[in-house]
Amino acid sequence: MAILVRVRFAPSPTGLLHIGGLRTALYNYLLARQTGGTFVLRIEDTDQTRYVAEAEGDILDSLRWVGLSIDEGPGVGGPHEPYYQSQRSDLYQAYAQQLVDAGHAYYAFDTPDALRALRERGDGNTAYHTATRGQMRNSLSLSEAETADALAREPYVVRLKVPTGETIAFDDAIRGTVSFQSDVLDDQVLLKSDGLPTYHLANVVDDHHMGITHVIRGEEWLPSTPKHIALYNAFGWTPPQMAHLPLILSPTGGKLSKRNADKMGIPVSVRQYREAGYLPEALLNFLAFLGWNDGTERELFTLDELVQAFSLDRVGTTGAQFSMDKLQWYNQQYLMAHTPAELAALARPLVEAEGFSITDEALEHMATMTRERIVFVHDIVTSYRYFFAPPTAYNAKGVKKRWKADTGALLNAFGETMTAAPPETAEAAHDLVHGFVAEREVGLGKIMAPLRLALSGEMGGPDLFEMLVFFGAAETVHRIDLAIERIES
């Protein structure tokens, strides 16, 4: 019988949800949905000094925005409430006590200065571990009476007594067997002097209590994992299956940190991507492929399709550099996949925010014209602003090349022709223009480019006949007048 998968995404509310965090959440979610398992959200708010009030809301909003639904956690509840570590202190303290009583952990009274001195010794023994703990002030080096006295009057922490001379190995679903010598491991602080647990204790206790079967997290946790295994061992618990994801790197190879990314103009929080106009499905698809692929040459997957196709053993081991170009390509792909009506609905708020008014019908018409040439929805009101208001500038190169001495007169004549028989379809507009040039015995080029210039100010863009229908005779004449006035004066 297969075990029911229970996975968790366990962010710290220290800032806006990071793009790397979203990928971790995504992989957890995919495994949960694929197996019919449970996706838990747990807020790891044990560091009071780094707590950011808006962070939790942002995490929840961001997950909701991309469509990663939570089965247990803040807001939705579940059998293991509370899902905030800050509200589970009693549990951690009890377990820390249990470890001390069993001889797997001890009290330490070292001052920050003493710890700094240890680390700066530079004699190769600068870790607080099996080789040095006897030299520090703790319940292992002090007598029972001294310990009791210190406990009563000094701040203290509880440290894990990492076993001596052991090899700690574990199986990682992505990397295979990974092993460490226990002697190089720090005697990790489990309980801080403020009584709150460190990540390591809280994480292990909660994963065990919440029945987590797979720990899927970033590679930055790989070096801490032997400490966690040591903790599971000390408690007599079976560790969950570990899976350490390759890191998402900045486009130049370093860590995709906030500072690093800002410098390169790379957004790092999910919120920024949302605000920049990325579609959730594009972001998710892109992120999924930073470290995973299904083995075929297919690259476009909806969330549901990812659920079907995902597997942990196809996750790679190499850090992946973030590529804005690829993300934009994904965004464009998904934008093109939208129907004009869907696109219009997405564009509507942006259009109104600009103060433009347009009917649904016209906006949809515009969407069909621009669908294949935009990367972001907001391109509709920026790159294609001329659909809402006459151009304010005219492409200089185009004017120089295509706007001749007789252009104004020709355009005016065309305006009259169009007013006399306004085309209702692109085909009719096509016939109108062709009839017009045939009658006057001028080349198509004499009218097409200048007309486009007058309407949009640009040299490229959607089908001109389609645009003629969109604008109608009155607006076309108006823009012709404006263009003649501005270009020829």
Place this chain on the structure above:
RNA sequence: GCCGCGUUCGUCUAGGGGUCUAGGACGCCGGCCUUUCACGCCGGUAACACGGGUUCAAAUCCCGUACGCGGUACCA
């Protein structure tokens, strides 16, 4: 420094002993389509880090080196 994890086109990657004169995608460059731009299509550019082994045969297995990344907190 120490510990760990990595290393295939610029980037994301396929491949896991012979089918690899290494495949796909993004980007870039050509061409076609077209009144233009885009979309689409066709083509091009470009990679197995290095050195030793093992083997009839290595991008693929082993060792070493180099390089990169991560960790080395009473942060997560």
